[in-house]
Structure formats: C-alpha cells, structure tokens
Amino acid sequence: MKPTAVSARPSFFRRSLRWVVALALLGALAVVVWPSFDLLGHHDDPVGAAAVGELEGRPVAVSAGSGPDDTTLRVWDLTTGDPIGEPIVAHPEGVVAMALGKVDGRPVAVTGGYDNTVRIWDLATRGLVGEPIRLGNTERVDALAVGEVNGRAVVVVAAGWGDSGYELPVWVWDLATHEPFGDPMIGHTDFVSTVALGEVNGRAVAVTGSVDGTIRMWDLTTREQIGDPMTNGAGVGDVALGRVDGRQIAVSSDDKDVRVWDLTTHRLIGAPMAAGHVHGIRTVVVEEINGRPVALTGGGDDENGGGAVRVWDLRTRRPLGERMRYASWVGDVAVGHVGGKVVAVTGGGDGDVRVRDLSAYAR
Numbered sequence: 525m526k527p528t529a530v531s532a533r534p535s536f537f538r539r540s541l542r543w544v545v546a547l548a549l550l551g552a553l554a555v556v557v558w559p560s561f562d563l564l565g566h567h568d569d570p571v572g573a574a575a576v577g578e579l580e581g582r583p584v585a586v587s588a589g590s591g592p593d594d595t596t597l598r599v600w601d602l603t604t605g606d607p608i609g610e611p612i613v614a615h616p617e618g619v620v621a622m623a624l625g626k627v628d629g630r631p632v633a634v635t636g637g638y639d640n641t642v643r644i645w646d647l648a649t650r651g652l653v654g655e656p657i658r659l660g661n662t663e664r665v666d667a668l669a670v671g672e673v674n675g676r677a678v679v680v681v682a683a684g685w686g687d688s689g690y691e692l693p694v695w696v697w698d699l700a701t702h703e704p705f706g707d708p709m710i711g712h713t714d715f716v717s718t719v720a721l722g723e724v725n726g727r728a729v730a731v732t733g734s735v736d737g738t739i740r741m742w743d744l745t746t747r748e749q750i751g752d753p754m755t756n757g758a759g760v761g762d763v764a765l766g767r768v769d770g771r772q773i774a775v776s777s778d779d780k781d782v783r784v785w786d787l788t789t790h791r792l793i794g795a796p797m798a799a800g801h802v803h804g805i806r807t808v809v810v811e812e813i814n815g816r817p818v819a820l821t822g823g824g825d826d827e828n829g830g831g832a833v834r835v836w837d838l839r840t841r842r843p844l845g846e847r848m849r850y851a852s853w854v855g856d857v858a859v860g861h862v863g864g865k866v867v868a869v870t871g872g873g874d875g876d877v878r879v880r881d882l883s884a885y886a887r
Contacts, residue, residue, distance in 0.1 A: 591618020
C-alpha cells in the first residue's frame with residue numbers, strides 16, 4: 525500500500541510518438557502498436573501529482589494541476605493515449621497531493637489541496653463523493669496516501685502548515701464515512717512531506733518523512749510509532765516502500781541523495797546513493813521490472829530548467845541505463861502496466877503529462 529481550463533496548446537492534447545510495432549505471423553497476422561514515447565497531454569500549471577490505476581478495465585493515468593490557473597484532474601487512457609471524459613475541477617486553488625483507491629467498489633481519486641481539504645472523486649461519474657474532509661487549523665494538505673486497515677478503506681493525511689503546535693499530526697480518515705479513524709499520530713517536529721502505506725511483518729503501517737530529517741513508521745491499527753525514527757540526515761522529500769529479496773524496505777530522498785532502509789531493523793542498507801539530480805529530487809517510486817526491484821527518482825537536472833528520471837537497481841544500488849530526459853523538472857512519477865509492459869507516467873513543471881516504456885531497464 526502514493527488522481528476547467530482548456531489547454532493553451534493547439535489541441536486538447538498533442539503527441540510526439542515513436543511507434544513500436546510487433547508483428548507475429550503464425551497462420552495469421554497480429555499487430556500490436558505501442559507508443560514508446562508519448563506526450564499524453566498538458567495542464568496549464570505544473571503537474572502536482574500523477575497516479576496510475578484502472579477504470580472500467582482500462583489502464584489509466586490521472587494527473588493533477590497544481591493551480592492557480594489549472595486546478596483540474598485529468599484522466600488518460602494509457603492504451604490509446606486519449607483523454608477520458610471532461611477534466612474535474614478538484615480544488616479551488618490547486619491540487620497538492622493525490623492517490624487512487626476504491627470506496628465501496630468504486631474507483632476513486634483522493635485529492636488534497638491548498639484549501640486544507642481532502643476530496644474524494646468518483647472516476648466513473650466525475651462526481652464528488654460526500655462532503656470534503658476539512659482538516660482544521662492548517663493551510664494546505666502536504667501529503668496523503670490511500671490504503672486499507674482491517675478491511676476499511678482509509679486515507680492517511682499530513683497537513684502541517686499553519687498548525688500552532690510543534691509536534692505535527694498525521695491523521696487517518698475512513699473513506700466511506702469521512703470520519704477520523706482514531707487519534708492522530710504525533711511525533712514529527714516539522715511539516716510532514718510524504719506518506720507511504722504498506723504492510724511490515726503482518727501489520728498495516730504508514731511510513732512518514734519530514735523536513736525534521738526523520739522517517740517514522742506507525743502501526744495503523746493502534747496509531748503508535750513502531751521503533752525509533754530513522755534519521756535521514758537532511759529533510760526528507762519523498763518515501764516509497766517495497767521489497768528486496770524478501771526484505772521490506774523504504775527508499776527515501778533528500779535534495780541530493782537516496783537512501784534504502786530495512787523496515788524491520790530501521791537501519792540503513794549500504795551507503796546513500798548520489799542521485800545526480802542537480803536541482804533536487806522531487807519524487808521516488810519503487811517497482812519491479814521483470815523481477816528486478818528498482819527505484820525511480822525524478823527531479824530537476826540542469827540550470828536551464830530541464831529534468832530527468834533515473835532508474836536504480838535496488839540490489840546493487842547502482843543506476844540502470846541512461847537517465848530519461850525532460851524539458852522541465854519532473855514533479856511526480858507513477859508506474860503501471862500496459863499491455864504487458866511496465867511504463868512510467870510523469871508530470872512536469874511545464875504541465876506536460878508523459879508516458880515512457882521501461883522495458884529497456886529490465887535487461
């Protein structure tokens with residue numbers, strides 16, 4: 525266990541495609557066409573979040589504009605590259621965080637905005653599910669993640685700006701009832717920048733990273749902290765969870781480095797990896813490509829505003845292949861599967877939403 529302005533470009537979306545065509549002749553001709561490099565579409569502001577899921581049996585990407593000129597969610601069919609339906613105006617001032625999940629069997633996007641609310645959107649009907657969840661004395665939602673605790677769909681939310689205390693809470697909310705799920709989790713002393721959900725040693729957990737330089741793990745049933753904080757050495761930008769050879773791990777980032785943590789011992793695995801994003805790491809994702817555990821890092825890569833995504837082998841902690849280049853900094857990366865291929869969907873500072881094939885990194 526990390527979602528209505530019309531584009532200013534000549535059309536609602538435009539693509540620059542390199543087509544890969546697979547032909548099989550065994551008495552009949554089968555043709556599969558896949559865009560290995562595809563500009564899905566565009567937001568009029570930087571993309572605040574991106575996610576990959578499924579809608580009515582189709583693999584889809586959901587992207588979110590960070591406002592103020594584009595506060596929309598847009599849904600893209602990852603098989604055809606086409607937009608699905610009209611954009612959803614998600615928040616009045618832009619989307620900060622987003623995750624996909626299900627509520628009562630319905631696929632939903634859960635968003636957090638600058639208006640200190642969490643909103644749940646039915647991706648099939650485009651409608652708001654219930655009233656917005658209001659978080660109280662905050663200025664915005666900083667991070668959220670969607671998962672399940674004891675059979676209940678929940679959202680774990682961090683929202684620290686504007687809080688009068690020094691210990692900043694992380695809340696758990698029931699997505700079906702819109703009610704808080706027990707007491708908040710308190711321990712961080714600066715705003716919480718990232719939340720990831722998973723299972724460690726049979727327990728549903730949240731792993732949070734903060735500007736205070738710590739990573740903390742929480743039992744989502746008791747909402748108590750598990751073990752000592754993991755000290756990142758600098759403010760934590762993002763955290764993602766995964767497994768390497770059966771060991772449950774967290775991958776964390778700061779401005780320059782990526783660290784891999786054993787979630788059973790809370791100890792660092794190996795030395796930090798210098799990610800090489802000259803202008804900061806903005807996002808981390810953990811995935812498997814053909815059985816190989818990898819991490820993807822995205823961020824700013826040069827003084828002219830360009831960005832990149834790098835792929836890392838989590839066994840060797842070394843980069844795989846060449847970095848993927850982008851015209852602007854990469855704000856978010858989501859990984860999914862389309863037609864048997866593993867793909868990365870990115871949202872950038874220029875508002876572009878792109879999808880790229882990761883097959884080359886499985887070799």
